[in-house]
Amino acid sequence: xxxxAGSTKDRAGRRIDPALxxxxxxxxxxxLPIALLTVYHHPDEIWQYIEPAYGLVTGEWIxxxxxxxxxxxxxxxxxxxxxxxLGHAIDPAGELHLLLPRIAxxxxxxxxxWAAWSLGARAGRQHAIAAAFVAAIWVDFAYFAARxxxxxxxxxxILPGLALLVRFRDGGMRRxxxxxxxxxxxxxxxxxxxxxxxxxxxxxxxxxxxxRAWVPLLxxxxxxxxxxxxxxxxxxxxxLLWIYNxxxxxxxxxxxxxxGIEPASWYLRVIAWEWMFACVLILPSLVFGAKRYPMxxxxxxxVIAVHSGIGHxxxxxxxxxxxxxxxLAAIGSxxxxxxxxxxxxxxxxxxxxxxxxxxxxxxxxxxGAVQPFAINWAIGQAxxxxxxxxxSVPGVCGVATYRIRDVPFxxxxxxxxxxxxxxxxxxxxxKLAQQRYNxxxxxxxHLGELPPAYRFAGCMSPTAPLFEQQYCVAVRPGLCTExxxxxxxxxxxxxxxx
Numbered sequence: 089x090x091x092x093a094g095s096t097k098d099r100a101g102r103r104i105d106p107a108l109x110x111x112x113x114x115x116x117x118x119x120l121p122i123a124l125l126t127v128y129h130h131p132d133e134i135w136q137y138i139e140p141a142y143g144l145v146t147g148e149w150i151x152x153x154x155x156x157x158x159x160x161x162x163x164x165x166x167x168x169x170x171x172x173x174l175g176h177a178i179d180p181a182g183e184l185h186l187l188l189p190r191i192a193x194x195x196x197x198x199x200x201x202w203a204a205w206s207l208g209a210r211a212g213r214q215h216a217i218a219a220a221f222v223a224a225i226w227v228d229f230a231y232f233a234a235r236x237x238x239x240x241x242x243x244x245x246i247l248p249g250l251a252l253l254v255r256f257r258d259g260g261m262r263r264x265x266x267x268x269x270x271x272x273x274x275x276x277x278x279x280x281x282x283x284x285x286x287x288x289x290x291x292x293x294x295x296x297x298x299x300r301a302w303v304p305l306l307x308x309x310x311x312x313x314x315x316x317x318x319x320x321x322x323x324x325x326x327x328l329l330w331i332y333n334x335x336x337x338x339x340x341x342x343x344x345x346x347x348g349i350e351p352a353s354w355y356l357r358v359i360a361w362e363w364m365f366a367c368v369l370i371l372p373s374l375v376f377g378a379k380r381y382p383m384x385x386x387x388x389x390x391v392i393a394v395h396s397g398i399g400h401x402x403x404x405x406x407x408x409x410x411x412x413x414x415x416l417a418a419i420g421s422x423x424x425x426x427x428x429x430x431x432x433x434x435x436x437x438x439x440x441x442x443x444x445x446x447x448x449x450x451x452x453x454x455x456g457a458v459q460p461f462a463i464n465w466a467i468g469q470a471x472x473x474x475x476x477x478x479x480s481v482p483g484v485c486g487v488a489t490y491r492i493r494d495v496p497f498x499x500x501x502x503x504x505x506x507x508x509x510x511x512x513x514x515x516x517x518x519k520l521a522q523q524r525y526n527x528x529x530x531x532x533x534h535l536g537e538l539p540p541a542y543r544f545a546g547c548m549s550p551t552a553p554l555f556e557q558q559y560c561v562a563v564r565p566g567l568c569t570e571x572x573x574x575x576x577x578x579x580x581x582x583x584x585x586x
Contacts (some may be wrong), residue, residue, distance in 0.1 A: 089261040090223075090269070093187065095360055102580075103480075104214065105205075105216070107213075107216075107220075108201075108202070108205050111201055111205070111217070111220040111221055111224050112198050112202070114196070114221075114223075114224045114225070115197070115198055115201045115223070115224035115225075115230075116195065116198060118224060118225055118230045119194035119197060119230055119233045120191065120194055121191035122194070122230055122231055122233070122234050123187070123191045123193070123194045123234035124187065124190075124191075125465075126190075126231070126234065126464075126465060126467070126468070127186075127417065127463065127467065127468030127471075127472050128235070128467060128468040129231070129232065129233075129235050129237065129391055129404060129464055129467060129468075130237060130402070130404060130466055130467075131468075131494070131496075132237055132238075132438045133154050133235055133236050133237045134468075134499050134501060135150065135154075135437075135496055135499060136152070136154055136155070136160055136164075136165075136501065137164045137165050137168055137189075137236050137237065137238075137313065138165075138172060138185075138186065138189060138236060138501050139171045139499055139501050140155065140162070140165035141165045141166070141168040141172040141173075141189075141501075142172055142176070142185060142500060142501035143500065144165070144169055144177050145169070145172055145173050145185070146176070146500070146506075147464045148500045148506065149155040149500045149501070150498055150499055150500055150509075150577060150578060150581070151578055151581065152496050152581065152586065153343075153567070153581070153585060153586055154362035155331055156354070156582070157331055157337055158325065158329065158333045158487060159317065159330055159333045159334040159337050159338070160330060160334075161277070161278075161316055161320060161330045162319050162320050162322070162323040162325060163277065163278065163315065163319040163320070164236070164237075164238060164241060165318045166280065166319045166322070166323075167241075167319075168189045168236055170187035170192075171185070171189045171191070172185045172188070172189060172501075173185075174188055175182075175188040176186060176307030176525075181315070181504065182503070182504070183412045183472075183476075183502075184195060184487075185442055185501065185504070186501060186502065188470075189236045190235070190236060191234075191425045192236075193233060193234050193235060193236050193240060193241075193244075194233050194234045194242055196233075197229070197244050198477060199232030199242075199244060199247070199248040200223050200229060200233070200243075200244055200247045200248065200411070201220050201223045201224050202220075202248060202251070203223070203247040203248040203251035204216075204218035204219035204220045204223035204247075204251075204415055205217075205219060205223075206251040206254070206255065206344045207219060207250075207251050207254060207381065207415065207419065208220065208418070208419050210254070210258070210380075210531065211380055211419060211422070211423075212422070212434060212435065213420045213435075214422050214436055214441055215419050215423075217313040217441075218418050218421060218422050218441075218444065218445065219415060219418045219419045219420065219443075221445050221448065221449075222414060222415065222417075222418035222448050222452075223415060223418070225252045225448070225449055226414055226418075226448070226452045226454050227313075227453075227456035227461060228407065228410055228414065229386060229409060229411060229414070229453055230452075231456070232404070232407055232459075235404075237404065238278045238279045238405075239279060239404040239405060239407045239408075240407065241275075241278045241279075242275040242276075242278040242279035242282060242407075242408065243275070243407050243408040243411055245247070245271045245272070245274045245278065245312075245554065246271065246272055246282070246286070246408055247408075247411065247412075247415075248268075248271055248274040249267075249268045249269070249270070249271030249274075249275060249289075250268070250272070250289055250384065250387070251268075252264045252265075252267050252268030252271065253265070253268040253269075253289055253292070253293040253305075255268075256268060256301075257292075257293055257294060259385075260278075260300070262300075262304045263304075264453045265293065265301060265304035265305050265308065266305075266308040266311075267308060268293070268305070268308065269290075269304060269305040269306065269307065269308025269309040269311075270294045270308035270309065270311045270312045271308075272286055272289065272290070272308075272309055272312065273308060273309030273310065273311060273312025273313050274312035274313075274315060275312075275408075276309070276312070276313070276315075277312060277315070277316040278330055279311050279405075280334075281394060281395065281398070281405070282391060282394075282408060284390060284394050285387050285388075285390035285391040285408075285409075287388045288383060288386050288390055289383060289384075289387055290305060290309075292383045293305060311420055313328075313330055314339060316328070317352045323380055338400070342399075343584065344399070344400040345399055345400060347400055348400060348401075348488065348509040349399035349400055349401075350399070350400075350401040350461040352396045352397065353396070353397065354396070354401050355392050355396050355401060355403075355406055356392070357397075358403055358460070359392075359410065361460055362403075362455060362460055362461055363455070364455070364458075364532075366451045366454075369417070369421065369447065369448075369451065370413070370414070370427070371417075372420075372424055373416075373417040373418070373419075373420040373421035373423075373424045374413060374416055374420055374422065376419075376421075376423035376424050376427070377415075377416030377417055377418070377419040377420025377421075377423070378416055378420070379420075379423075380419060380420070380423075381416060381419070384412050384415070384416055385413075387409075387410075387412060387418060388408070388410075388412035388413050388416070390409075391406055391408050391409030391412075392406050395409075418448065421444055421448070422436060422441070422444070424439055425440060425441070425444055426437070463505070469548075470548040470549045470558070470559045471494070471497060471499075471502070471548075471559060472502055473548040473559070474529045474548045474559040474561055475487075475499065475503045476500075476502075477545065477546065477548070477561045478503065478505075478527045478529060478558075478561060479503055479504060479505045481527050481545075481563055483524070483526070483567065484505060484526065484527050485507055485508075485525075485526055485567050485568035486507055486508040486509075486510065486524050486525030486526055486527070486529045486568040486572065487503060487505070487507060487508075487509050487510070487525060487528075487529070488509070488510035488511070488512050488518075488521065488524075488527070488528045488529070488575070489509075489510070489511055489512065489528070489529050489530070490512045490513070490518055490528050490529065490530035490534060490537070490538060491512070491513055491530055491531060491534045491575075492529060492530065492531065492558070492559075493531070494558075495511070495559065495581075495584075495586050496577075496581065496586065497529070498577045500510070507573065508524060508525065508568070508570050508571060508572035509576070509577040509580070510525050510575040510576065510577060510580075511575065511577045511580035512522060512528075512574075512575060514537075515537045515538075517575065518537060518538050518539060519539050521572075521573075521575045522539045522541065522542075522564065523568060523569045523570045524568055524570045524571065524572055524573065524575060525564075525568060525572075526563065526564040526565070526566060526567065526568055527561065527563055527564075528542055528561070528563075529559055529560070529561055530560055530562065531559075532547060532554060532557035532558075532560050535560055535562055538562055540562070541564045541565070541566075542562040542563065542564045543562060543563055543564070543565075544560070544561075544562055545561040545562060546561055547559065547560040547561075548560070548561070555576075
């Protein structure tokens with residue numbers, strides 16, 4: 089593996105290139121503002137992971153059908169528990185407990201930059217710099233780095249694991265196999281549909297070497313799975329039962345189909361839509377990168393193929409596959425530039441290499457600023473502003489959601505107030521329960537259905553047309569004189585099987 093000059097040494101005695109340290113700082117500088125300015129990419133980040141962690145801290149949380157059916161592991165909520173606890177301890181009335189998990193994820197994602205450098209360095213220093221630079225600034229890498237979700241955590245574990253498996257095949261150190269296997273096992277257990285794709289790097293690294301390869305690989309992988317077993321045992325759950333429950337609910341009972349199903353070609357069309365004219369650089373570069381790492385290409389394509397066969401599709405499900413394709417293209421882009429020069433040089437002239445990095449940066453900024461990706465930057469802002477407004481009402485004693493389309497909408501972690509929460513779905517219930525809440529969140533078209541005592545306090549999407557205002561707040565003067573009762577948010581979720 090190629091190395092560079094520097095004053096710091098890694099465990100093998102090779103000097104760590106200062107360029108890697110600068111690229112790690114660049115990655116942090118890109119990721120931290122994203123962690124600060126975004127809320128979530130998918131509601132699961134709050135309701136399945138942050139909300140349970142917040143419940144362990146405060147005792148109050150919203151339990152969705154996923155939680156009640158036991159189809160989620162406790163591993164990620166427990167992993168989020170330290171930053172949630174710390175944030176709540178420092179700022180018990182604020183939102184630091186929502187922010188710190190995103191910052192922790194952003195910092196943990198720096199391992200992907202190291203992985204990119206390690207994979208690129210086998211071809212040369214410029215390949216290492218290009219790969220790590222793209223991992224630092226590419227919009228998919230940077231945006232999803234701050235997301236406390238199973239998809240992001242899985243990819244952030246697997247990419248360094250793959251780099252360690254490659255190092256193991258190069259150097260034969262069992263520790264690389266053990267740690268690489270552990271990270272792949274952890275990536276699998278946080279998103280188990282990746283299992284078929286992860287079999288490819290395991291087979292590639294293990295080959296027919298039982299003692300030298302398979303023992304440390306499988307030992308490490310079992311260690312990754314055991315982390316999940318222990319996490320669920322701590323919470324009183326049977327080992328891996330959540331996987332059975334998940335498969336039964338989503339494959340047998342088809343509960344995931346309620347969120348939409350797409351044809352097998354959907355992922356390819358979405359990738360083509362997102363990359364657009366960036367394909368002019370990515371696709372030919374991918375050819376060169378795949379020549380160096382056919383195993384990584386096969387793994388990426390397997391991720392996309394497996395998920396293409398599943399009816400319910402979301403872009404985040406193939407995040408690992410997309411990251412691998414972009415990483416291979418970053419490595420291959422240096423070879424592409426050499427090939428275009430037709431001089432057979434081992435390195436690209438510095439000016440051309442700099443222009444290549446600028447091109448990668450320009451493409452990333454552009455793709456992040458236009459659709460389909462641009463919509464991601466505002467996701468979750470309006471719900472958070474609505475609950476922030478609700479908790480800031482003087483004398484708030486109960487918060488109700490009224491005919492909100494997104495269920496669940498209420499989050500104890502985002503509300504962060506020890507007051508009753510209600511779910512209401514009609515004028516009769518709004519009137520009957522009006523002494524149980526004094527703040528309501530409702531779509532603009534339904535505000536007039538609330539009792540006359542409630543006065544408009546504002547809508548949370550100022551740039552959206554009036555008819556699209558889904559999160560508006562109304563306030564009633566006075567206190568609450570009754571408990572939530574049958575209108576309690578969790579009780580209503582159970583009654584409606586939501």
